[in-house]
Amino acid sequence: xxxxxxxxxxxxxxLVAAALVMVAAGFATTERFDSGRGVAxxxxxxxxxxxxxxxxxxxxxxxxxDEIARIVDAPPVETTMTDLFQANxxxxxxxxxxxxxxxxxxxxxxxxxxxxxxxxxxSRV
Numbered sequence: 001x002x003x004x005x006x007x008x009x010x011x012x013x014x015l016v017a018a019a020l021v022m023v024a025a026g027f028a029t030t031e032r033f034d035s036g037r038g039v040a041x042x043x044x045x046x047x048x049x050x051x052x053x054x055x056x057x058x059x060x061x062x063x064x065x066d067e068i069a070r071i072v073d074a075p076p077v078e079t080t081m082t083d084l085f086q087a088n089x090x091x092x093x094x095x096x097x098x099x100x101x102x103x104x105x106x107x108x109x110x111x112x113x114x115x116x117x118x119x120x121x122x123s124r125v
Contacts, residue, residue: 022042022043022046025042026041026042026043
């Protein structure tokens with residue numbers, strides 16, 4: 001009996017944590033992307049997806065025989081990796097700036113050096 005109560009308690013904790021993560025994600029996406037839908041929109045999307053999984057919501061349309069034949073008979077695209085990367089090359093700033101990462105790593109290393117006590121090379125943790 002004790003195991004069932006413990007399991008139920010941990011299951012409840014996990015479900016509450018999952019709900020909190022979903023609410024936090026709803027707030028974060030609203031603030032970051034100005035979607036305007038917020039937490040309520042996230043929950044309505046979740047309910048629609050859940051209904052679709054259970055077979056009660058709108059289903060994806062079935063492909064007709066002509067559409068399937070067109071997809072299957074499409075010729076493969078032959079290209080080299082160099083051509084692929086050259087076609088998608090952008091001139092702007094990259095997503096990750098090396099200088100910014102270097103500065104953050106150096107700052108983190110300084111914080112670790114000042115907060116973690118130094119031990120000898122043979123000391124055990």
